Amino acid sequence: MTRSIRSFFARKMIVLCALAFGFANAQAAYPDRPIRIIVPIAPGSVTDVILRKASQPLSEELGQPIVIDNKAGGAGIIGAEACAKAVPDGYVVCAIYHATTSFNPLFYDRLPYDPDNDFAPITRLFFLTEGIAASSGTGVKSFADLTRYVKSNPDKVSFGTLGDQSVQQLMIGWMNRRLSSQIVGVAYKGGGPIATAIAANEIQLGQMGIGNFIAMKDAGKLNILTVNSQRRSPLLPDVPTMDELGLDGFDTRSWWGLAAPRGTPPGAVNRLHAAFKKVFENASFKAFLQSQYVEESLTSPAEFQTFIRQDRAKAQSLIKLYKN
Missing domain, CATH: 3.40.190.150 (Bordetella uptake gene, domain 1)
Structure with missing residues (x-):
């Protein structure tokens, strides 16, 4: 092999190594x-x-x-x-x-x-640890209170949802069967807006992640009636689970x-x-x-x-x- 051919291949190898090194660096640089x-x-x-x-x-x-x-x-x-x-x-x-x-x-x-x-x-x-919350304006402080409230106000109870086709809308179907009620859904864009609406008594009920409700609960504007976890939350020891209340059947x-x-x-x-x-x-x-x-x-x-x-x-x- 002549010196010029050897030199040619050497240059090619240098270029290929440089490209490989550059590619490796580009890969390693993510994200940039x-x-x-x-x-x-x-x-x-x-x-x-x-x-x-x-x-x-x-x-x-x-x-x-x-x-x-x-x-x-x-x-x-x-x-x-x-x-x-x-x-x-x-x-x-x-x-x-x-x-x-x-x-x-x-x-x-x-x-x-x-x-x-x-x-x-x-x-x-x-x-999420979720729970059902009720506006303090309803006077509802427990699920037993809620049962009495919806029977006394059969067509005046609304429930915050994330849309007509949402888990919350299914929850309404479950509650209406359980309580023989006519609760209706009102759509919002998230748990924060739902909590705000419950606190203002624009809607009476909602089921979302508990974290959405805590500030309003602490301000006395809503009450958390139950949680859907397997055991009571150590942060809410006085709030019963759905199983404790015999509210089985909504397993999600x-x-x-x-x-x-x-x-x-x-x-x-x-x-x-x-x-x-x-x-x-x-x-x-x-x-x-x-x-x-x-x-x-x-x-x-x-x-x-x-x-x-x-x-x-x-x-x-x-x-x-x-x-x-």
């Missing part, structure tokens, strides 16, 4: 710009509060700003559509919940997103998780999973979650995918029982 989290519920709601609290430690972990983008309304459909149509480059993360992948596909014949094929699961985040647990648009590079999904896992499993952050009445419950992406499939089967059973 801000990451947007689409939240399909109103500001001030429990999930919004939690993700805003997480944004600073996540930013420190990922080395880039975290931007919360609320796209509330339509039982999470507006946010889910925005997620499905986003560029799958690792810079869009989507908060999803039981409505996104479990209930909406069963309630709606057509959705502007494909719940099975438009998302790349990252992790389940937490389960509300959850929230994270996904990315389908096609997001696996390396980005894994990086995001690792970052959220580190933040949400930090002892001080777990204490914060507890103060918001949620139970941290992280999974791997594969475990989350399996959970979503199983949860839809449970939703289907619930809809058959209680859809009006």
Whole structure:
């Protein structure tokens, strides 16, 4: 081999090594710009509060700003559509919940997103401890009081929901059967607005994550009648569980998780999973979650995918029982 040929191949090798090094650096550099989290519920709601609290430690972990983008309304459909149509480059993360992948596909014949094929699961985040709250203006302080109240006001009781096709609307169907009542639903864009409306007695009842209600409870503007957890909350020791009251039959647990648009590079999904896992499993952050009445419950992406499939089967059973 002549010196010129050897020189040619040497130059080629240098170029190839440089390209490989540059590619590796490009891969390792993710993320190199801000990451947007689409939240399909109103500001001030429990999930919004939690993700805003997480944004600073996540930013420190990922080395880039975290931007919360609320796209509330339509039982999470507006946010889910925005997620499905986003560029799958690792810079869009989507908060999803039981409505996104479990209930909406069963309630709606057509959705502007494909719940099975438009998302790349990252992790389940937490389960909500939910409860039924009543406006203090009603004088209702217990479920027994509520039973008497709805019988005395058969057509004057309204209940906050996240839309006609939502878990809360199913809850109304369950309560109307249980209490022989005519409670009607009124749609809002999140738990925060629902809590505010109950406190003002614009609506009389609601069932959301307990964290939405605490400030209004402490101000004496609403009462929490029951929680849907397996045992009483240590933060609300005087509030009975639904099982204690004999209110079985509405077996669902509300959850929230994270996904990315389908096609997001696996390396980005894994990086995001690792970052959220580190933040949400930090002892001080777990204490914060507890103060918001949620139970941290992280999974791997594969475990989350399996959970979503199983949860839809449970939703289907619930809809058959209680859809009006």
